[in-house]
Amino acid sequence: MAEQRYTLGFVGIGLMGLPLTLRLLAAGFQVNVWNRTAAKLDAVSGAGAKASGSVGELVKASDVVILCLADTVAVETVVKEQIIANGSTDKLLIDLSSIHPEATRRMAEELQAACGMRWVDAPVSGGTAGAEQGSLAIMAGGAETDIAIAREVLQPLYSRLTHMGAVGSGQTTKICNQMIVSCNVLVIAEMMVLAKSAGVDAAKIPEALADGFADSKPLQIVGPEMAGHRFEPVKWRVKTLLKDLNMAVDLAGKQGSAVPMSGLAAQLMQLHGSGGFLEQDPSTLIKLYAQD
Numbered sequence: 001m002a003e004q005r006y007t008l009g010f011v012g013i014g015l016m017g018l019p020l021t022l023r024l025l026a027a028g029f030q031v032n033v034w035n036r037t038a039a040k041l042d043a044v045s046g047a048g049a050k051a052s053g054s055v056g057e058l059v060k061a062s063d064v065v066i067l068c069l070a071d072t073v074a075v076e077t078v079v080k081e082q083i084i085a086n087g088s089t090d091k092l093l094i095d096l097s098s099i100h101p102e103a104t105r106r107m108a109e110e111l112q113a114a115c116g117m118r119w120v121d122a123p124v125s126g127g128t129a130g131a132e133q134g135s136l137a138i139m140a141g142g143a144e145t146d147i148a149i150a151r152e153v154l155q156p157l158y159s160r161l162t163h164m165g166a167v168g169s170g171q172t173t174k175i176c177n178q179m180i181v182s183c184n185v186l187v188i189a190e191m192m193v194l195a196k197s198a199g200v201d202a203a204k205i206p207e208a209l210a211d212g213f214a215d216s217k218p219l220q221i222v223g224p225e226m227a228g229h230r231f232e233p234v235k236w237r238v239k240t241l242l243k244d245l246n247m248a249v250d251l252a253g254k255q256g257s258a259v260p261m262s263g264l265a266a267q268l269m270q271l272h273g274s275g276g277f278l279e280q281d282p283s284t285l286i287k288l289y290a291q292d
Contacts, residue, residue, distance in 0.1 A: 006153055007032065009062030011055055011078060012097075013040045015236070016124070017068040019131040020096070020157055022047055027156035032058045055082035064153050065093045071243055072099040079107050089116030094150050096138075098123045098178070098240070100247050101171040102254075104141075108167045118143065119167055120150045123174035124158070125181075127221075128235045135159040139177070141170035175251055178244035179262045184218045185241070186265055189285040192226045203227040225283035238285070239278040242269040 006029070010021045013035040021044045024031050033049040034057075035041050041051045052058035055078050059065055065083065069075050075097050083093065093111065095104070101121075108119035120142035130136040138154060138161040140147055147163045154161065164173045196202040206223035209215050225231065245266035252259040268288065277284050 006063040006149070007061065008153060009034070009052070009058040009065040010044075010049070010068070011035070011058065011065065012068035012070075012074075013044055014068065014070070015128055015234075016096070016131050018043060019128060020068060021049060023131070023134050023156045024153075025049060029153070029156075032061050034058045056086040059083055059086040059091065063091060064149065065091065066096060066153075067093065068096045069099075070097070072103045075099050076103065076107065079111060083117070084111055084114045087111060087115040087117035091117045092120065092146055092149055093117055094120045094122050094154070096122055096124055098174050098244055098247075099171060101168040101175070101251065104171050105168040118146050120146050121167055121170040122150055122154065122161070123170055125174065125177050129221075131157070137177075138162070139164050139170045139173035141165055141167045141172075143167075172251065175244060175248045178241065179248050179259070179265075181218060182241045182245050182265045182269065183261050184216055185222055185282050185285060186268055186288075188219055188222055189226060190289045192223065192286055193289040196227075222281075222283045222285075225281070226286040229286070231281050231284050234279070234281045236282060237278065238269065238273050238280055238282055241282055242266065242273050242278070245269055 008024060008029050009032040010017065011034050013021060013033060021031060021033060025047045031049045032052050033041055033044050034052045034055050045051050052061065059082065067075055075095060104121045111117050111119055120140055122138050122140040124136040124138050126136040134156050136158045138158045140150055140161055140163050151161055164170050192202045192205065195205055203224065206220050209219060245262055248259060248262045249266055272285055272288050
């Protein structure tokens with residue numbers, strides 16, 4: 001059982017937020033929850049979470065506030081409209097969302113200046129399977145003392161938490177992660193179509209390449225799904241990869257760094273998303289290349 005030293009507040013009960021909250025509850029934490037769509041709170045409330053009427057109410061009742069939201073705008077909205085007015089020096093915000101590093105640093109400075117509340121950016125990698133199994137990789141940015149708290153309260157969620165540096169460095173590392181994942185998934189899609197068109201049983205590709213240099217978690221996850229055209233249930237979304245690729249291109253531009261592969265990946269992901277696939281699983285990327 002985890003130490004019940006902190007009362008947690010969890011904002012955002014979505015694809016990732018739901019299993020993460022359930023794991024925190026199972027570990028013995030007291031968890032206050034809020035979600036824009038209140039009906040999504042039923043599953044966690046039934047497991048022992050306490051539903052809050054607003055983010056502000058949640059902040060006041062919690063020692064550590066955890067965000068797991070869709071994008072930078074969503075995080076900015078709850079921080080500016082609810083958290084700043086209700087935070088205090090004895091509270092810590094941990095943001096699991098994948099958002100822009102620049103916005104992260106700005107919001108952390110504003111929060112600290114307004115109410116003394118500290119910030120750890122701790123985006124995660126591992127998908128819904130990693131969330132359910134508690135095997136996520138977390139890349140974190142923040143002060144050493146705050147990272148220590150994050151390690152403790154997030155312990156039921158990860159197999160690895162790496163302190164990458166100051167606030168914002170976790171988000172930069174997540175962008176690097178998504179550059180690799182997105183380009184990988186795109187080349188897996190075109191490879192699977194090529195194999196099939198050349199007369200190879202594409203369903204055997206993941207097994208054939210397992211443990212070789214070409215193996216990867218994305219290959220073992222989306223490869224069989226692409227081969228079998230199995231796109232449900234949605235475990236992650238095309239729009240998430242597109243968001244992160246666009247952040248990579250923007251960050252690279254600000255740093256004067258060339259990212260031609262990720263730039264092309266962003267264009268291909270946008271093309272696929274514009275075909276009605278933004279809310280779909282990235283395994284649907286095979287439809288970019290398949291003729292059937």
